[in-house]
Amino acid sequence: MRIALDAMGGDHAPGPIVAGAVEAVHDQPGLTVVLVGDRDRIEAELAKAPQADLDRLPIVHASQVVGMEEKPVEALRKKRDNSISKCWGLMATGDVKAVVSAGNTGAMVGSALFNNKMFLPGVRRPGIAAIFPSHQGPIVLIDVGANMNAKAEDLYQYGVMGSIYAETILGVSEPKIGLLNVGTEDDKGTDLTKSTRAIYQKSPLAHRFIGNVEGRDIYEGHAHVVVCEGFVGNVLLKAGEGAVDFLFATLKQEMARLMSVVPAESGQAMASGLSALKSRFEYQEFGGAPLLGIRGACIICHGASGDRAIKNAIRVASTMADDKLNALIVEQIAAGHIAES
Template sequence: MPDKVIVISLDAMGGDHGPSVVVPAAVQRLEASGGRLKLILHGDRQAIETHLSGKRVPEGAVEIRHTDLVVAMDEKPAQALRRGKGSSLWNAIESVKSGQADAIVSAGNTGALMAISKLQLRMAVPDLERPAIVAAWPTVKGHTAVLDVGANVSSDAHQLIEFAIMGAAFHRAVLGSKNPSIGLLNVGSEDAKGHEEVREAHTLLRERDFGLNYFGFVEGTDIGKGTVDVIVTDGFTGNVALKTAEGTARFISGLMKDALMSSPLSRLGALLAAPALKKMRRRIDPSSINGGPLLGLNGIVVKSHGGADVRGFTNAIRVAEDLVSSGFANEIARNLERMSSIMSSPAAPVESRES
């Protein structure tokens, strides 16, 4: 028997597919967890039970908490804050606030998820302005943590440094690196390139001792190369980059499938190369990296893609489990408190630090 059962709260009504994806994903994850997982599903009881029908679920592993209210995918964050109380999303987050669950996973409205999570859970450090969504991006060297990928449309220099600290803590705690390297995403590697906010963040990261392994500016081509362990950018740029990569991956997969099925000879070649092709497909499949934590909150919140399939949402639940087990939230809180202290003190002259 496991020492501790991890409890994950699921917004069963969120996303493009709702219970038709969330429930089968929950069942799959329970099967793989070996009895160490319990799930609380928030949403329409009848719809949830319909999708649970006929599936084998360990006794006591699933609890359904009914609500008729749902936050729409196109609802503005301010509206969700006013009208969202009692919804599946609100209740799922509230179970983390009350200590009944260790984490929450939702494929629902990103803005509403961020706003309600911030309202209920608060930020891990009082001076922290906003959470950020991080994605574990597959590269030739393993995985690079990219943030923000959608929580903040724009970010100033101070927020970009917060993202760097949170991304480093995430990579260290979840992806296993000891001293993750950090790069700022820019349109070039020269100091004069980029807008004012990214240049200011670059200067501060070089000149202040945040205890980070700062590499410097990186470009879009460096993401897939794995040039650095953590890539920092604003949510607008990060989200566009992420969705472009996902679309490209699906486009390439489609082209390969068409090419390999185009003739008897190519189909024979595909059969011979099947193990290698399956391995490559798993590496580039967006579902394999689905599940982006909102870093900086006083609680674990994982955002799944709204259009995620069963495999993708299953992976998002697994990410939440890993985060609960890792204790990364304490690491982030300590580092952000250190940052606040550094930013509130005068900068030391470069000469005195080199002497």
């Protein structure tokens, strides 16, 4: 299995990116991670890891980087030798089976959209799937930013792709699908959500579709896959990340106060419990968000990803490629008979 890793993508690249690749190769026999980016800087990071298996960490030089704050389309056109485009180029030619990057999300999606030959047969638009925690275990929220102008047919396909991901990667049997809305009643929502609901009710997924779900219901886990348009999903994702950061920062302050008035053993137990709880919400546990609906596999990581997140993203990418997830997506979208509009 060969995977292309954008070594220059992320807030702290290339250090933690290369370190994550070294760990991934060590943990997964038979895996090769192609490091794409500035050769000199990558080699300098590899020199810091004497245990690195250099034969399975080849470098493809890219002289340019798409910055996190750059406009994606403009940057992709002006910087032809950027690391993101080179990663996609490797997958387009079949040299690698998956692409992983913690770089500019818009550029990652844009690179796929520039060449619709990268789309799976029958897929209208790819969607980014994020993993959310719930009382019933992890769930899938799709789309969280790939498509800001979704149509009802797109939201149906997101449900197809999200449910296959939940089943094959998260191990959920017969995942239930919900449509994010402002209320659970049938008559609530926009023309888009009402049209989407009608499609689901007449589709092969009707028996899995539980109807509308509100934002506060996501964490209950009644739906294993929650479908929404990219604008709403991206706002929800970032609001959730901010809420988690705020909550745990507040708890940490309170813990510091309590530690001074409780026995040492009790304080250590509370700290350990808080750490375990936080791990359920951290993006590093899942590595990143898959871009579903494209040939091969693609994981888009958080810009602040460290080596653990990169290692996990590479693991998930290799699993996606191995599980023939895309074949199931093509089969089930064809079975839905969703017409182009």
